[in-house]
Amino acid sequence: MTAKIDAELKRQLAAGTGTIDAAFYVHEFDADASEDVQEVADALIRRVSLAAGEEPEGVNVLLHLRTLIVSASPNYLSILLDQPEIASGLAGAPVPEVRPSVRGDEEGPIPDD
Numbered sequence: 001m002t003a004k005i006d007a008e009l010k011r012q013l014a015a016g017t018g019t020i021d022a023a024f025y026v027h028e029f030d031a032d033a034s035e036d037v038q039e040v041a042d043a044l045i046r047r048v049s050l051a052a053g054e055e056p057e058g059v060n061v062l063l064h065l066r067t068l069i070v071s072a073s074p075n076y077l078s079i080l081l082d083q084p085e086i087a088s089g090l091a092g093a094p095v096p097e098v099r100p101s102v103r104g105d106e107e108g109p110i111p112d113d
Helices: 007-015 034-052 074-081
Strands: 020-026 058-062 067-072 086-091 098-100 107-109
Touching: 007 020, 007 074, 007 086, 020 034, 020 074, 034 058, 034 067, 034 074, 067 074, 074 086
Parallel strands: none
Antiparallel strands: 020 067, 020 086, 058 067, 098 107
């Protein structure tokens, strides 16, 4: 892998099970328009999906941050990290489950037991 990878993402990829959420920063290229970032992201996802033989569970492109948030298998993310457009990968934090409050009129995170 040529991209820089944080230790937690390395650990999750090595474990090789389940879906992993991760953020990927795209290298700078000769364009400033956010549409071009979207084009690069779309091309990356198509190319990696073809190489991996599977689709990611989810993709979110943060255009102005040049970042892709991807939920996928370890195999998929490993192939994504090998792409020349990817500068770095960072493990994502799981999104906390939200439920109505006791009063039922507010939402908030479910407390850890």
